[in-house]
Amino acid sequence: MPVIQMQGIVKRFASLTANNHINFDLEQGEIHALLGENGAGKTTLMRILYGLYHADEGQILVNNHPVTIRSPHDAIQNGIGMVTQHFTLVPTLTVAENLTLGQAGSFILNPLEIQRQVEKDSQRLGIPVKPAALVRHLSVGEQQRVEVLKALSRNARVLILDEPTAVLVPQEVEILFDALQRLRQEGLSVIFISHKLPEVMTICDRITVLRDGALVGTVAKSATTATELARMMVGRENFGVARQSERQPAGPLLQVEALQAQGSKGLPALRGVGFMVEAGEILGIAGVSGNGQTELGRVLAGMLRPSGGHIRVDDKNLTGAGPAELAQAGVGCILEDRHASLVDDMTVAENLVLDQLDGFSRGGMLNRARILENARKWIAEYQIKASPNDPIRQLSGGNMQKVILARNLSRTPKVVIAAQPTRGLDVGATDYVRSKLLEQRARGAAVLLISEDLDEIMALADRIAVIYEGSLMGILPAQAATVETLGLMMTGKTLESIRPTPEADHA
Ligand SMILES: Nc1ncnc2c1ncn2[C@@H]1O[C@H](COP(=O)(O)OP(=O)(O)OP(=O)(O)O)[C@@H](O)[C@H]1O
Numbered sequence: 037m038p039v040i041q042m043q044g045i046v047k048r049f050a051s052l053t054a055n056n057h058i059n060f061d062l063e064q065g066e067i068h069a070l071l072g073e074n075g076a077g078k079t080t081l082m083r084i085l086y087g088l089y090h091a092d093e094g095q096i097l098v099n100n101h102p103v104t105i106r107s108p109h110d111a112i113q114n115g116i117g118m119v120t121q122h123f124t125l126v127p128t129l130t131v132a133e134n135l136t137l138g139q140a141g142s143f144i145l146n147p148l149e150i151q152r153q154v155e156k157d158s159q160r161l162g163i164p165v166k167p168a169a170l171v172r173h174l175s176v177g178e179q180q181r182v183e184v185l186k187a188l189s190r191n192a193r194v195l196i197l198d199e200p201t202a203v204l205v206p207q208e209v210e211i212l213f214d215a216l217q218r219l220r221q222e223g224l225s226v227i228f229i230s231h232k233l234p235e236v237m238t239i240c241d242r243i244t245v246l247r248d249g250a251l252v253g254t255v256a257k258s259a260t261t262a263t264e265l266a267r268m269m270v271g272r273e274n275f276g277v278a279r280q281s282e283r284q285p286a287g288p289l290l291q292v293e294a295l296q297a298q299g300s301k302g303l304p305a306l307r308g309v310g311f312m313v314e315a316g317e318i319l320g321i322a323g324v325s326g327n328g329q330t331e332l333g334r335v336l337a338g339m340l341r342p343s344g345g346h347i348r349v350d351d352k353n354l355t356g357a358g359p360a361e362l363a364q365a366g367v368g369c370i371l372e373d374r375h376a377s378l379v380d381d382m383t384v385a386e387n388l389v390l391d392q393l394d395g396f397s398r399g400g401m402l403n404r405a406r407i408l409e410n411a412r413k414w415i416a417e418y419q420i421k422a423s424p425n426d427p428i429r430q431l432s433g434g435n436m437q438k439v440i441l442a443r444n445l446s447r448t449p450k451v452v453i454a455a456q457p458t459r460g461l462d463v464g465a466t467d468y469v470r471s472k473l474l475e476q477r478a479r480g481a482a483v484l485l486i487s488e489d490l491d492e493i494m495a496l497a498d499r500i501a502v503i504y505e506g507s508l509m510g511i512l513p514a515q516a517a518t519v520e521t522l523g524l525m526m527t528g529k530t531l532e533s534i535r536p537t538p539e540a541d542h543a
């Protein structure tokens with residue numbers, strides 16, 4: 037029995053058709069994955085269901101009745117809730133206050149009463165939250181659970197989750213999956229968007245695949261494999277880019293000594309980190325999220341001043357240098373926060389020259405023609421799905437990342453800092469970014485890859501360091517690294533304490 041039927045949905049943005057006659061149905065009590073490459077149209081379809089966009093054609097049925105959904109309010113009335121990646125909670129209020137905010141009659145309840153109610157819902161639904169905590173003190177995973185609870189407290193029977201796991205650490209993914217399974221048992225339906233095929237194969241009952249705005253098909257999990265899903269998404273089967281050759285190290289290009297930095301809460305985030313990266317190699321920094329990776333990336337990009345230690349690039353002391361000076365010295369950065377590297381309101385062409393305007397202006401005037409010509413070149417070279425004059429914010433995540441790659445790598449940097457470079461990207465875009473990093477390595481750049489994706493580190497890095505609470509637990513050659521060893525180091529065991537062998541490479 038379908039709770040939702042979307043029939044012949046068409047959505048156009050100017051000349052682009054983001055959804056092209058899509059049929060999608062959701063059964064009661066199922067977890068249904070929506071898969072597709074960046075820009076395939078998944079978010080658009082779900083925004084239509086939640087009333088944030090209006091379809092140009094097609095209709096939506098809820099429990100077999102045609103409905104008109106003009107706004108999220110209409111969606112909620114129809115029992116549909118959505119949790120996006122941009123949370124809508126008020127940081128200065130408590131969890132309980134956020135959950136009752138805007139509900140009729142909420143003002144007559146006293147705070148303790150509200151907290152008790154939230155506690156009850158939280159236990160019944162198996163979604164752990166702390167009712168009295170201020171939202172601004174919560175981790176991303178906790179905030180997400182509050183959002184889920186908020187949707188459910190408005191009697192949602194259908195829950196849309198747009199890439200919920202992209203921001204979660206493995207332990208939080210487990211909590212979320214437990215909760216989703218419980219909701220399924222209670223007869224609720226979940227639409228789950230993710231780029232991670234293993235997750236989809238773990239949690240979902242059926243999978244719908246979109247490609248270039250069109251429906252490829254809907255399959256039952258029991259009747260498919262990850263390989264088949266990948267092929268449905270991109271039309272080919274071979275995935276996985278990995279380092280092929282042994283490194284040809286050619287002397288250190290990036291040297292970091294005893295680096296210290298404060299985190300956003302004023303606490304020490306880096307406590308004396310030291311390593312070097314040679315020309316022609318990739319050094320991977322693995323670790324569980326929140327152990328200083330963000331700060332390390334920001335310090336090396338010149339966006340956070342270190343409170344101690346030294347940074348040397350090709351023997352030049354660049355400790356405390358800003359982004360411009362680092363770029364000048366040959367450091368290219370692919371930052372974790374894509375939006376910090378791009379100006380949302382500017383076009384693709386403008387974003388491609390953002391930090392090299394000097395080269396594109398004369399006498400204080402920008403040379404528009406050259407900026408456009410430059411954009412056409414890089415759009416073609418990096419296969420960016422966009423036009424030079426498109427505002428950057430319209431691009432999908434994968435295409436935004438390609439713009440950042442093009443801008444940084446086009447200057448053939450000596451040192452490449454890549455922080456979480458494939459987060460949120462589909463399989464095709466992920467392979468692309470990884471192959472670009474390997475290309476940098478092959479041409480002799482020193483690449484520092486900071487990633488929470490252990491598979492990525494193991495596939496690309498020549499040597500692997502593990503960061504834990506702002507310190508390195510050790511550095512070892514990739515050939516000597518096993519998931520077990522790295523896992524132990526990720527929980528705070530030093531390499532020597534696990535394996536006091538000569539393999540340890542204290543470079
Ligand atoms: N408001 C908008 N204006 C113009 N174009 C848009 C708008 N929203 C989305 N698009 C375009 O529609 C297409 C589909 O985008 P959508 O966000 O639905 O993709 P997606 O499958 O969710 O991708 P991702 O995996 O990167 O999140 C893309 O080409 C995107 O650039």
Ligand SMILES: [Mg+2]
Nearest residue numbers: 078079080198
């Ligand atoms: Mg999306």
